[in-house]
Amino acid sequence: AKGDPAKGKQIVDTVCAACHGVDGNSVAAANPTIAGQSQQYLYSQLKAFKTGERKNPTMLGMTAGLSDDDMHNLAAYFSQQKPKDREAADKALLPLGAKIYRVGNPASHVPACMACHGPAGKGLPEQFPRVGSQHAGYIAKQLADFKAGADRKNLMMTDIASRMTDAEMKAVAEYISGL
Ligand code: HEM
Ligand code: HEM
Known part of the structure; x- marks a missing residue:
């Protein structure tokens, strides 16, 4: 694959590390952990973000000055980092979260998430992202964004999120964070 992780690292140190951590493990819930995502997905x-197809003012600014090579190099660097395990904070939400993730909700035609994100949340090659060990707050925001259909669109995820209730999104986000 294209991409030179050493060149990516130079940009990480001066730009990305402040929010995503130097090894792609972020601290604040709004900033996703990006360690160990596939190079293609990153x-x-x-x-x-750069083309504005996925709308986020912060990441629009961050990508504005990046060349195509820079983006390949950054994707190569973060794909080689290791995500740290996380523990779900609100354990009361886990039974519903586990049900959605592993079975889905047949009544509202929500499919099992693990069909595309893997039984352990590690994602599947290449375009199906890792979701395990991610901040619950970030996951819940992405589901809400897919459902709203303005800032982030994806054929599969827009359809799935539009069938989910707020309670289901919150519960599955909590479950995912502990995977
Ligand atoms: C999202 C990379 C700098 C804040 C993302 C995502 C990637 C990324 C790949 C999407 C993750 C996913 O879909 O799972 C980078 C790179 C950076 C950089 C390579 C350096 C060039 C920053 C900085 C900040 C920031 C400096 C904070 C000031 C965020 C936020 C999101 C995000 C808040 C989530 C946006 C949303 O809610 O959709 N970043 N980032 N990033 N990044 Fe960065
Ligand atoms: C992306 C959750 C089911 C395919 C995502 C993201 C989340 C998520 C949080 C964004 C990840 C990130 O920003 O890092 C879920 C949940 C599901 C589910 C909770 C079950 C209710 C599925 C299924 C498929 C799928 C069944 C396949 C048919 C994808 C794809 C993306 C994605 C392709 C990447 C979208 C993009 O490129 O912007 N999912 N997912 N997901 N999911 Fe799912």
Whole structure:
């Protein structure tokens, strides 16, 4: 694959580390952990921020000055980092969260998340992202964004999120964070 992780690291140290951590493990819930995502997924998201297809003012600013090579290099660097395990904070939400993740909700035609994000949340190659060990707050925001259909669109996820209730999104986000 294209991309030089050493060149990516130079940009990480001066720009990305402040929010995503130098090893791609972020501290604040609004900033996603990006360690260990596939190189293809990371590149696709950087490109989507830059073109404005995925709308986020912060990441629009961050990608404005990046070249295509920079984005390949950054994707190569973060794909090689290791995500740290996280523990779900609100354990009361886990039974519903586990049900959605592993079975879905047949009544409202929500499919099992693990079909595309893997039984352990590690994602599947290449365009199906890792969701395990991610901040619950970030996950819940992405589901809400897919459902609203303005800032982030994806054929599969827009359809799925539009069938989910707020309670289901919150519960599955909590479950995912502990995977
Ligand atoms: C999202 C990379 C700098 C804040 C993302 C995502 C990637 C990324 C790949 C999407 C993750 C996913 O879909 O799972 C980078 C790179 C950076 C950088 C390579 C350096 C060039 C920053 C900085 C900040 C920041 C400095 C804070 C000032 C955020 C936030 C999101 C995000 C808040 C989530 C946006 C949303 O809610 O959709 N970043 N980032 N990033 N990043 Fe960055
Ligand atoms: C992206 C959650 C089911 C395919 C995502 C993201 C989340 C998520 C939080 C964004 C990840 C990030 O920003 O790092 C869920 C949940 C599901 C579910 C909770 C079950 C209710 C599925 C299924 C499929 C799928 C069944 C396949 C048919 C995808 C794809 C993306 C994605 C392709 C990447 C979208 C993009 O490139 O912007 N999912 N997912 N997901 N999911 Fe799911």
